[in-house]
Structures are given as C-alpha cells and as structure tokens.
Amino acid sequence: MEALEAFQLEQGRRMIAWMRDLWSFPRTLTGEGVRQTLAYLQNQLSDLQLHQIPSGTEVFDWTVPNEWTLKSARLVGPEGVVVDASDNLLHVLIHSQPVDQKISLAELQPFLFSLPERPDAIPYVTSYYRSTWGFCMPHRQRESLPEGEYHAVIDAELRPGQMDFADLVIPGESPDEIVFSTYVCHPNLANNELSGPVMAMALAQYVAPLPKRRWTYRFVFVPETIGAVAYLARNLEHMKRHTRAGFILTCVGDERAYSYMPSRWGNTLADRVVRHVIHHHAPETISYSFLQRGSDERQYCSPGADLPFCSLMRSKYGVYPEYHTSDDHFEVVTERGLAGAFDKHVKIISILEANAVYRTTVVGEPQLGKRGLYPQTSTPGAGLAARDLVNLLAHADGTQDLIGICETIGLDAMKALGMVGTLVHHGLLEECPP
C-alpha cells in the first residue's frame, strides 16, 4: 500500500468532504449546476474569477450551446414508475429535448440506454449537439420491463443562456505559468469528474501560501471539450507565450495504479516531470499513448494550440469498469486515493519550483572535504556517501535542467532539492540565466 503521511491524508479527507457537498449539483455543460459548482469553489478560493460566454457564440470550430434546464424526467410503465431523474440525474439522457409521449415498449427501445456488460449500473449518456431524448437505466431492469404502454415525460428547456467557467491565477516571480485544468460538467460522477475540481482546489490552497513561488500558477475550471475550446479561444496567445507546463486533473481519486497520458510528442517539461515522479515514486504507473487520449489534452495539445499538457491520473477514463456509470461514486474515490494523487502533484510542483539550469562554479571537482561535505580519511567506501553530490556537480554543466541532471545520474529530484540548496549556499553551484 502506498505510504502516505498525515498531511496528505488530511488533504484526502478535505477533498472527500468537498465532493460530498458538490455531489448533488446538476452539472451539465451549461446552466445552474455549473453555476452552483463554481459558486461553491469561489467560497473556498476567494480569488477565483468567474467568466461567461453567451449561447451561440462561436469559439473556434464550435458554437456555445443553449442552456438546458431540466425540471423533471420520468418514465412510467404499465406497472408504475420505471425511472425518475429526481432519484439520479443519470436516468435522463443529458440535454434531452422535452417529450410527453405514450408509446409501446418496442417504440421506446431506441430511446433507452443500458450496459449489458455492467447490468446493475446506470450509464451516463449525453447528446449535446443533436436533438433527441432518452432514459438510462440498469440493463437488468431494462430486460425485465413488461410489454404495455409507457409514458415518457421530460420537462426540459433548451434556451439561449450562457456557458460558465472560472479560473484562478496565483502570481509568482516569473510570469510564466504552471497550469492545472479540470472540468465541471458531469453530474453524480466521482472519479471522472469531482476528483478533478477538488484536487485543483487542494493544490491551489497548497500553492497560495508558499513563501516563494518561481512560477505563476493558473487553475482552470471549465466544462469539458467546449469549455476548454472556449478557454483557449479567450486565452490562446497568453497561454502559448507563458505556459511552461500544464496538467489535466481528471480521474485522480481511486486507489488503483497511476496512469500517465503524455502530450502529443511526450517531450514537454510537463511530461518530463511526470515521468520523473512516477519513475521514483509510482513505478507501477501505466503509461498510455497519446492515441488513447480522451480529456482536454485533445484541445490543449491540438496542432493549433500545441501547449505542453499531460496528465497523471489514477485509473484512466474509459478504462476502469465504473467509468461513465452510476457506479463511479464514493466506493471508487477514497481519501487515500485522492491523498496519493495529491502527493504526486505536490512533488511535481516542488520539482518544477527547483527546476533550473545549473552550472558548477569551479574547474575540476571542488574540494568538498574542506566544507564538511566529503569524508577526509580515505577508508574503503568512504566516498559512496557523497556520490550523489559529486555526480550532481559533475553534470551541472549549464546544458540541462535539474530534472535532466537527475535523470542522468539516477537521482530522485526530490532528494536533489536539498543538495542544490547546499551547493548554492557554498558557492559551488549557480543558476544559469534562462
């Protein structure tokens, strides 16, 4: 079992509590559910900025959709109520058009959605851009529906409104940014939704009080896909100029193995720091191909944007069995699961904060012994203790950053942080100008 400290576990507890508060808000791409969610976040992150884009606005190749407001959705059969969205919003196909129709079971079938391979779970189904309607239910229930007349009632409105999203910028010494982006548009789903926003909140609250920040931090909360496209449309030039590393926060709450989704070429600073952290602290991580992507790296890493985004998840979307079903709830996401992912992202931040190009200030090996950094009697094996220190110095040639040096010498960058401090203090190492 992953070793975690009290501080991380405490963060896990806080995130679970936030998730319970946020659980019932009826999130879809647009409307009240998103607004309630962002208001809750703003309560925790007072500098969170809220933004809106009117329905119908074109954002790159897309158009901001109408707001969908669901008043009620109920399917009644010969033997009574079959499903009711007030029990679980997943029971209705998200963005269903209004309907009030009595039809036979055979006529109803095309409007029913269920999963034969997971017969007790309600699937999560959406149709944002094509008008239709539908009900979702466990496959076992669907199989047992009797013949007869059904009454499908969906009281919903699709009207021009706005799409809501938010961001939080925490300034650092450099205007260059580390970006975390997450999404707020899935109702009643734990790992593949709420784990992301609560992780972003916890990381923002970790970063904000740091006494010194090398980088500026940007936290982005958007509806998935269309929200990220819109965010890029509003911020593309700024992000292209200033983004040093970006991370999608998604599916960061369960206790299963970690999963790494690279950027398009897998060679950005974001990829390098994630690969370094998983090599040293989560070697069992599953590395996926960019061809298996599925979240907002599809936008941030698209050719026109080409931003350095990757993601370190726990179980990857689309892969774990509860994904996009009513089973993705609090038995999947746990305090320990969130705490572990929090720990890894704090390591990512810590390493990025120390990551610079360093060079030694002397020719030849410095005489570490006179500074108390090397044993002064040459007994056998005496030099091993200082091996990492001399290796770090021997590779600080001004050509690669700290992560690169650590990869070369096989040293965990988390251990190098203190060594760099010591060597800079003794005047043996200096940071090269960017």
Next chain:
Amino acid sequence: MEALEAFQLEQGRRMIAWMRDLWSFPRTLTGEGVRQTLAYLQNQLSDLQLHQIPSGTEVFDWTVPNEWTLKSARLVGPEGVVVDASDNLLHVLIHSQPVDQKISLAELQPFLFSLPERPDAIPYVTSYYRSTWGFCMPHRQRESLPEGEYHAVIDAELRPGQMDFADLVIPGESPDEIVFSTYVCHPNLANNELSGPVMAMALAQYVAPLPKRRWTYRFVFVPETIGAVAYLARNLEHMKRHTRAGFILTCVGDERAYSYMPSRWGNTLADRVVRHVIHHHAPETISYSFLQRGSDERQYCSPGADLPFCSLMRSKYGVYPEYHTSDDHFEVVTERGLAGAFDKHVKIISILEANAVYRTTVVGEPQLGKRGLYPQTSTPGAGLAARDLVNLLAHADGTQDLIGICETIGLDAMKALGMVGTLVHHGLLEECPP
C-alpha cells in the same frame, strides 16, 4: 496465401505473357539481345526513348565495352556433343573470346563451370572485362565426363559497337520524379531479370492513364551496373535535382516472402513508403541491410550520386536457390508472384501521390459531429469509429508528411487517403506549400 484481386491477377497474366515473348532474346550487356528486348518494350510503351553509347566511351570510372556477338558455341567430347549454346545461352560463359581448340579433359577443366551444390542446373557466368572463355553445365554432367579429347568451339566476335538502353518519362504536375529502374542484360533468367522489365512495363501502363499525377514518373531500362553508371553519367544533375523516390525493380516475380533492400542510410522517402507498405500489407517481409546490396542501388546510392533508391523484391538476388542458374525460370516466377509485387508497387505509388505535409485549419478539435463525421450521442465506445480521423487531425501540425502522420498514429496510409480527401473537402485540413 496473399489476397489478390482480379485486376492484379490480370496484370500477372499479362506480365507472364510478355516474359514468354522476351525469353529467347540473347541478352548480355550489349548487342542484339538488348536491342530486340528494347524494341519489344517500345512496342508496348510507345513513348519509350532509345539511347546508345559507343563502345569505348568513358562513363565515370568505367568504359563501355565492345559488343559481343555469339554465332555458335559447342563443346564436343569423346562421346559426342556435351553442350551447345543453341540449346541454352547459359551453356557458354557470357562474353567468351573465340576459341577453336582440341584439348584433354584435364586441360579443359579450368574452362568449365558448374555448381556442386545445385548439380542439375547450369550456372550463369560472365566475364565482361577480362578475356577468357568457358562452358557452363550441370555439375552432375560434368562429373560424368569421360577422359579423352574435347573440342571446344566458340564462334564469337568482340567488336566496337554500342551499349543500348531506354527510358520513359510520364509527366505529372510536379517536375519532381518517382523513378523505377530495371535491367535488361541477363539471358534466359526469369526472376533475376525478366520479372523486372515486365513489372516496369505494367507499372508504366498503370501510371500513364491516371487522370491526375502529382509526380512525374521515370522508367529506366539499362544493362545492370555499367548501364546504370552510364545512365547516371548522362542524367546525374537532373536526377539529383528531381528524384523524390526511386525503386530498383528486380526479382519481383516469385511467390515467396517479400524482401526489402534499403538505401544507404535507410531514411529516404523511398524507404519510408516501402517500410510503411510492408508493415501494413506484407509484414513477413525480410529486411536486409544495405551491406547485402547487389543491384543498381550500388550506383544510384553511391556517395557521388546519393539518390533515394531502395527496392522491394520478392526473393532477394543471391539468396534464393535458383538464383543465377538455369532453374530461375517459369516455375519460379508466376502470375500470382508478379501480381503481388504489382499490388505493392501500386500501393507505393498511391501513397506517394497523396503524400504531402498537411495541417489542420482550426484550433482545438474540430466539431466533427455537425459534419456527420462523429457520433452525436455519447454512448460507450461511440468515439472509437472516428478515432483514426481525430488522430489524423490531431497530428496534422504541418511538421510531417502523411506517411509520418500515419506512422505516428498507427494507421495504414492506404486507409488515410480517403480520410484526407474528406477532411480537405470539409475545409478542416489543408496541404502546406512544399
């Protein structure tokens, strides 16, 4: 067994028919056999241009040899005729000097050639640049020769004449060329000679009527080695400027596994398209090293020429057991064998015709759903069908050509051709200027 369609099999039949017509022409480096062969080709390819270089002309480091005309060659022993070149031209060492000599079997031995490891076949032996003479026969026959007096008669002339060769240029939109080169200098050999010229004829007849050609096509018919050297001497500057990809057509007629001979560094467009085709359509292909080369890539890929030539063969010269013997005949080369190689070369041409650098026209993922290119209801697995399409878009960043994109996303370029057409039609993809 390789899946082939009626069109390819029909080409196989045509090529076999041409081979039967061409079989008996007495081809060597120079002389009537080559002229008869080129005349036959010109009958099928009316725009074929014939060229001649006089004997004695220096071409780079070589000198065009005299013409060799064989009237008759017969070895008679104590028990009658041993071999007669009128039965099979292979019975005489090619370019033998005239001889009319009665000698003992022991004295004759240095002038006899046979293959202990293939005792029933006549070996193919030449001596273009050193004066000698000889007879070739099955080893079993040689072993049974009785002691006694032998009469060796070779009535041949080696006189100044010319070396003949030909080419055919089929213009396209670009003056840059795809080149196919093959050789016409081996008598009575099927895979390691005639499969090449008939494949070139079939490909030329395939390319000529295409409604649109991105590239100009050049088909070259030369005696091997000296002919290719001479062709380079005449066309080097043009070929260095315009050759985008070149292919040696040799040993393309049997039904055994394919063989790939790379260019010197294996990194040219010609190599890339061949490797792509074999990965998707002939994965059992044997990839050889350039160090095992043996045909006219020795000239085209030499440091002074450095042209992008490779070859996709069936059984490689020097490797298959019938190579350079009288067994390399119509039991080795078949309609199916030729049809398969024709199919692969047509795929090479099709991919080269579509190969350009593309880039997407929008930032972020385009909304494929509104164009009917993506399922609009998000049921589980819905996106898989369009996965190749979105991967293609996600990698069309203007930095690599279509083959490169397909390699990155694991897609057969033959499947990508239609997708590129669709995406260009919808304005989502555009070709970058060269």
Next chain:
Amino acid sequence: MEALEAFQLEQGRRMIAWMRDLWSFPRTLTGEGVRQTLAYLQNQLSDLQLHQIPSGTEVFDWTVPNEWTLKSARLVGPEGVVVDASDNLLHVLIHSQPVDQKISLAELQPFLFSLPERPDAIPYVTSYYRSTWGFCMPHRQRESLPEGEYHAVIDAELRPGQMDFADLVIPGESPDEIVFSTYVCHPNLANNELSGPVMAMALAQYVAPLPKRRWTYRFVFVPETIGAVAYLARNLEHMKRHTRAGFILTCVGDERAYSYMPSRWGNTLADRVVRHVIHHHAPETISYSFLQRGSDERQYCSPGADLPFCSLMRSKYGVYPEYHTSDDHFEVVTERGLAGAFDKHVKIISILEANAVYRTTVVGEPQLGKRGLYPQTSTPGAGLAARDLVNLLAHADGTQDLIGICETIGLDAMKALGMVGTLVHHGLLEECPP
C-alpha cells in the same frame, strides 16, 4: 587466453622490470618518493619535463599541500613491535602527523585501520587534508592484539615544499593532441598505481620512433586528483583547444577482463575508438557508467574542463578484491596482463592515426576489377571477398570519419587501415580537409 605476440609480451617484460625498480620509492602526493619516481622516468624518457608547484599555491578550488616526510613509524605493544613502516609504507596512514604516545589498546583503536573482509591484507589509507595519524595492519593481526600499553611513534614532518609532476610532448603533423595521463602518488601498489606509469613509458617509447605521426602526443605524470587539478590549472586553455582524445592510464596490469570508463557523455572520439577496439578485440570488456568513475576523469571531464577523456582498464579500481591493499602486488600485475593492455592501446593509437574523414573520388562504384581489386569472372560468391572494400567505398561520403564508416559497415578499423591505403594509392579515396 588472449592471443598476444612476441612484441607485446616483450613490452610486458620491460614494464614489469620497470615496476620492480620503482616499487620501493615512497610515493605520496608530494616529496621524495615522487621525485625519485619522476627521475627514474626521465632516465627512460629523456625529453620528459619536470614541473613543480610550491605548497600553498591555490589551484582552482584546491590548495597544494605541504610535503610529508616520513622518517620512521612504528607501533610497539606489550609483546614487541606490532608494525613498522620500514617493512611496508602501507603500515602508516599516509600524511600522518608526528606522534610519540603511550596509550592503551582501547585508546589506540580509533587510530588503527584494517579490513574485516580481507583479514590478511594491509589497507591503504590516507588523510591528506585533515590532521590525524594512524597505523594500518591485517585485520587478523589487529584482532589478536593483547591488552596492555602501546607505544605509537611516528617521526614525520609536514612542511612547505612543492608538488612535483612531469609531462612529455612528442610532436606530430598536427598540433592537436592525443593525451595519456597517469598518476604517481601511491606507494607499494601494483595495479592501481605502477601499471599506469610504466604503460605510459612503454607507449611513449612506441610512439616516439614512428616515422610519421598525424597527432602530437602528450604524456602526463601527476599525483592523482590534486595533481590533475594543478595540471589543468596550468594547461587548461591549451588542452581545451588541442585535445582530440585523452586516456587515463590506470589499473592496466592484471589479466582479468577489460573495463571501460566512458567520458561524461560517452560520445567523444576517445570513447568511440575505445568502444571500437573492445568490440572487435575485447568483447568481454565490462562497460561501466561515468557515475562509477574514480580516477582523474573526475578532473578532465568536469564541466569546467570538459575534455574528451575516458579509460580502458583491466580490472577497475574499487572493484577488484586486492584494490587499495597490500595484496595489489606482483601476483596481480603480470607481463601478460600489461602486454594485453599495451596491445589495446597501440590499436587505439593506430586507429586514431588513420582516422580522418574520407570520400570517394568517383560517382558510382569504381571498376575495381581493372585494378585487380575485384574478381573478374562472376562465379557465385565471387564478390564476397571484396565486400568490405566496396562497403568502405560506398560509405566514404565525406560525412563521417573512418571509425564511423567502420561501425556502419561492421568492419574492424584495424583491417580498414590497409584498405584505406590501397584505395588512396589507386586514387579512389581521398581525405577531406578537417
């Protein structure tokens, strides 16, 4: 067993004889032992230049230490003499401060050094930069010391003096240099000391009478670490401008497998030639990581110097069981061991002397047959004999040096030397200007 010729074995015998002469000089970082050693070397290498740097001089991050002169060192116990440095200088901790003290065994223990894992050997222990004293002995002896009073007497002086070192420059056509560096500061140690200086002497005597030298050769004899730092401080600019390849000569005397210590990035000319030689002539060589370095590559390869140094050893320092103990004597270092390493270094020199960028002078394959370099009758397999020659020509494109060509075509560069000569003689190959 490694195949060696009489010439190499004769060198092995000479080196062993030199080692026996040099064995007893009391070498430490500074003082008479080093001066006696350098005087002996100068007797063999008349152009050897001697240099001195006064104690207290700052060289980069280090300060030249005082001279240590030992008159006597003896530990007497209740039952008589325990150890006496006149038996073996290793019995005293090198650079011990003077002491004349009667103490109990318990009080003495912190000043005793021994190796439990090698209980019959005297360890070699130094303390150059911290004032202390001590005695070294076999662990078995130490374990059997009786309780009682001990008298520790070390009559030594640590006074300002000088550090001695030497170099020998043998000029060649180019002012660019091949450098061999070795160290002269360990007393009574065979593999990890004397094998280096005697190998440098033998190589210098091999190089000096060569009729033609492409490169200038520099042989450096310094105390390890501080001596190399000082040598760099005196010669850094010259060495950065002129060093083409450098080699540390250390641990080159035993008969065990060869060991390769790369330069920092493992990509210098020095590394390339060593890897080539071991691939073809010592494939059982153990390749170590630069992270396991331990000799003067620590100085020459440091970021501020960044010189192309690596080393080809026999058993690596720190790894073989006799390292830094009294067991590192003439049972470890042998004539055959030295002869083998001499052979490898002569191959390194031979290849470096021939190593240039070559290009063919003709387009296409040259006609080798007319020059007697290729069989003129095309019998099966006829071309194999000349395969290396045509491969060499086919890759001499002016883009890589001879080592690179040989790596590409899988040819031992020692075999290529003659071919290059032949091809240059025939005007088919020429050297590109640097």
